[in-house]
Structure formats: structure tokens, C-alpha cells
Amino acid sequence: MLSRGWNELDVLFVTGDAYIDHPAFGTPLLARLLEAEGYRVGILAQPEWKNPESFKIMGRPRLFAAISAGAMDSMVNHYTAAKKIRRDDAYTPGGLAGKRPNRAVIAYTAAVKGAFKGLPTVIGGIEASLRRTAHYDYWSDQVRRSILIDSKADLLLYGMAETAMCELASRLNGGEKIKTILNIRGSALIANEGPQDTISLPSFEQVTEDCNAYNLAFKLASEQQNPLSAKPLSQAHANRQILINPPALPLSEKQLDRIYALPFIRLPHPGYSDKIPAYEQIKFSVTSHRGCFGGCAFCAITHHQGKTIQSRSEASILAEVERVTEHPEFHGTLSDVGGPTANMYGLHCNNPEAEKKCRRGSCLFPGPCKNLQTSDRRAVRLLEKIRKQQKVNHVFVASGVRYDLLPFQPQYFDALLQHHVGGLLKVAPESMIDRVTDVMRKPGAKVFTDFLDKFRRRSKELGLRQAIVPYLISGHPGCRLEDMVEVALYLNQHRLKVEQVQDFTPTPGSLATCIYHSGSDPFSGKPIHVPRTVKEKRMQKALLLYHRPESKKDVLEALRLCGREDAGRLLLPSPIPNKSSAPGTAKSKRKERSSRR
Secondary structure, three states: OOOOOOOOOOEEEEEOOOOEOOOOOHHHHHHHHHHHOOOOEEEEEOOOOOOHHHHOOOOOOOOEEEEEOOOOOHHHHHEOOOOOEOOEOOOOHHHEOOOOOOOHHHHHHHHHHHHOOOOOEEEEHHHHHOOOOOEEEOOOOEEEOOHHHHHOOOEEEOOOOHHHHHHHHHHHHOOOOHHHOOOOOOEEEEEOOOOOOOEEEOOHHHHHHOHHHHHHHHHHHHOOOOOOOOOOEEEEEOOEEEEEOOOOOOOOHHHHHHHHOOOOOOOEOOOOOOOOHHHHHHOOEEEOEEOOOOOOOOOOHHHHHOOOOEEOOHHHHHHHHHHHOOOOOOOOEEOEEEOOOHHHOOOEEOOHHHHHHOOOOOOOOOOOOOOEEOOOHHHHHHHHHHHOOOOOOEEOOOOOOOOOOHHHOHHHHHHHHHHOOOOEEEEEEEOOOHHHHHHHOOOOHHHHHHHHHHHHHHHHHOOOOOEEEEEEEEOOOOOOHHHHHHHHHHHHHOOOOOOOOEEOOOOOOOHHHHHHHHOEOOOOOOEOOOOOOHHHHHHHHHHHOOOOHHHHHHHHHHHHHOOOHHHHHHHOOOOOOOHHHOOOOHHHHHHHHHHHO
């Protein structure tokens, strides 16, 4: 501040992540954008939330404080699906855990209010964005109030927030009071009453007492996700109303290009001496687009980034690649070029009139929408031009692909296999049982099997030793123990081994979390089985990892409970013990003596 001749900031950002000046991180991106708009901006990274003085190091900002838990919900960051404390934090120097509080948005907002009386506080990021209404909280196992109520913040900006943040700064800078700013797209606030055309959700009190009311609130909110036609929402909390304005409009190509052309240094703050794991993973990656129209039940990307794919221009991406090659640690390898789903770059709806009214949660489930433009031309051309960059030796696609799109993208599929797979391609079928993938809003087993066979056949034709790494979820709503036995048998039959399993965590905002809480589909009302006991969830996970010795006991128990002892001869490295080899028999004693020798 002194070197720039600043005696005060206009905006103070507070974040639970380490400060890395890279466009993959939300707080530095927004800070660079406001800086480009002419504002004086400071970033307070991982402050000591119990010490009010740590928030005053750069003084009181003139306009407002913008507060975020960071790139992850702080509760997901701190706890496993089994609610055990995590021992590391990828967004902290040295990977150290404990540098941010539980429910960080609430804690940071309270600290800012204590440090700067009367300063407008604005919350955002993934934690605030997905907790903007009354929501089921897995860690307390109860429905919690909107985070606006619990944090006492003045305003919440949900989604990616660039246009909302710039509009807010401009209006405050022009002299408006934050209490009178009620109509910014992509914002939520506490109001006395909503506009005339507001859609009222069941109240906090209703959704707390009645799962059917909770489901109705989720359904009504989901129907207003389309920014081209959405109406404002309101939800009563006792005698107060949470007003949620329609989502921000998707950014144009020109707007995105401007953001990613900002002067990011792409380095952590020089005050850090230890490596930051999250930075090491993405420092040589390039974001080509935003948004995802996959609509997976367990994923909240659509609720945060939107369903509309917002793609950068080819020129903008190539210019960023050129800047990356100038990085002092770059040695010729780009770790990723993509977005939430890499092969959605350049895709869009072919029917603007239908798009305005569309309420589909997914353009791919239960099958591809007839209006979806699936051409791979732009993506193939982009990757080809990046490969030709003089200082680029390797370009990988690590952000995942939708294999159910690849039948419509033959050139992308071929380019992916020939040039952009580092030996292992990670894809996410999540399950191989159709009734489970239907709940997940994912393609079924046949689509994955066809993809797997084609991948192996084409890799062999190309003379490349490449393999598929399938990402699978255990304990997801809709998945019974007998279903997971079938998944394990599928893995065995198709020579697939899973080394990591995602145990389902009910995170705020997702359809799967709504089902987990209510036990039924909010759209159809159909009851859905939810794995809840520690034992069932442990056995489901063990079945996916059946090849590991430590899984054997749980696998045997699961097979017994399902009446599938026959499957043990396929899944386990040694046959299930029979009566003739039971402990104490002559046969078992001979085996024991033999093993000793």
C-alpha cells in the first residue's frame, strides 16, 4: 500500500485460502478485476480469526469487505465423509490443516464486524453460494438457516460473481447505501418483503419440520436456475425474508477474455516458504471455459457456475499459454486445458428460444437434448494449435471428460488418445448399475462399457499403453449393498481396479443431498434408499476396493448379507473357506503347517 501511495483500501478481501495470484482461484481473480476497474484492493489470506487485530493490518476499507471461506466449503475441507478430521489442507502452505475455522464465512464475518463497526460485509464463494437458502447440513445433521441469517452479512453474491461484484462496487462508490441495493443479479439479502413476482419457497420453519416441504423448496429453487427466465425467490425465516435475485447472466466471450488477460503473476505470495499443494497441481493449467450442463445429482457446479457453457476465444487461450511458458518453473508441460468438463468447450444450445425457457437440469440426462450442439471442431482445433506452440512439449487433459459426449466427438476422442492422455485417463462413471446411475443423473453401464471397449481398442491400434481410471462413489443415495456387489463384479469382469473411492458426502446445494435428507426424489416423490449406517457405507466402499487385503473381512460380510457368497471366488484372492477347511479340521492344520514351512 505504501509503495502504491495508498492510505486506504477501497475493498478488503478475506479468504480462507493461501494467496495465490492465479486465475484458477476465485478471490485473486475478483481482486484483479476490481483493480482493473480502478479500485484499491487488498487480500487478507487465512487471518487469525480469533484475533481482531489481524483483520486491521491494512486498515478499514472505504467501501466494503468481501468474505469467502475459500475454494472449498470449510466443513468439507475439515472433515471426511465419516466426519473424521482431515490432517491436511491443500490450499495452505505446507498442506497444514487448521488455518481456517469451521463455518469460515460466519467466523470471518463476525471478526470483520468486530474490527470495523458499521462496515458493509459481503459474503460469497462456494460456502456462501450453496448455503443461501435454508439447507441440510450434514455435519450437524439438521436443517440450518440461510447463511445470511447466521453470518449477519449485508449481502451475499452467489455464483462466480464478477458482474455482481463490479456493479456493487460501482453503486457503493457512487454513494448508494448497501441497505438500498436490492436488485443485483446473482445476489441474496435479508429484506422485509420481496418484489411482486417473487416465488415464495416454504419457510425455514416448514422445511425444518417437514421433508416434503424441504423437497418442494429444492424443486422450486431448481426451476429458477435459468438466468434467462428465472424469477426472484424468497424464503421466510421467522419474521425476516431472504430475497434471492435471479442468477447473473452468462459472461460473453469478450468478457471472459478480458478477465483471463488480467496481469496475474501465477505465483503464491512471496511471504510463503512452503509449497501449496493445490497450486502445485494447477500452476501450469489453463481454463478454457466455465459451466457444466451435465447436471450430476451429487455435484453443485451447475448451482454455482451455471449450466451455460461460457467459452473463451482461441486467441485468448493461446495468449495465456504463451504467458505460462514464460513462468520461471515451466519445463514444457501443460497439466490441463479444460474446465469442469474438458470436452464441453465451445458447446452451446442450438435453439435460443428453447434455451430461454429451458428447465432441464441436464442437457445429457436421460439422453442428449436434441437442441445441444455437440461439435468438437473448436476443441480439436484449439488443442492442435496449443501442441504447435514452440515451448510446449506436452498438453494433458486432466479436468475430466464426459464419455457420453465422445460418440458425437470422434475427432476429439482420437486427439485425446493420441496426444493428451498421460498413460491414464480419468473418467467418472460413478456406478455401473442403471438404477443407481438414474438417481445420480449419469449415463448407464452400456454407455461406459462401449466407451471402455473403444478406448482399449483404439489405444491398441495406436500402439499406446493407456488405461482407464474410473472414479466411483460409494454410499450414494439409491445404491444398495447388492448393487455394489454387482459393481465389484463388473470391475472384476472388465479388468478395472479402483485405487481411490469417493465416499458420498452430502454437501449443501446438491440434488443428492436433498435426497439424502428427505429419502425421496424431490421431482417425482419416489422413495429412494439412502445408505446411512457406518457399517453399510464401510461395506460399500470395501466392495469397490475388493482387491485390497484389508477389505476382505468387509467384503465377506457384505456377500453373506446379500446371499452372494458365490461371488467371493471371483472377487477375493483366495476362496471363501468351506467346512472342510474350517479352523480345527485336519485339512486346515495341514494348510497351517504348510504355510509355516
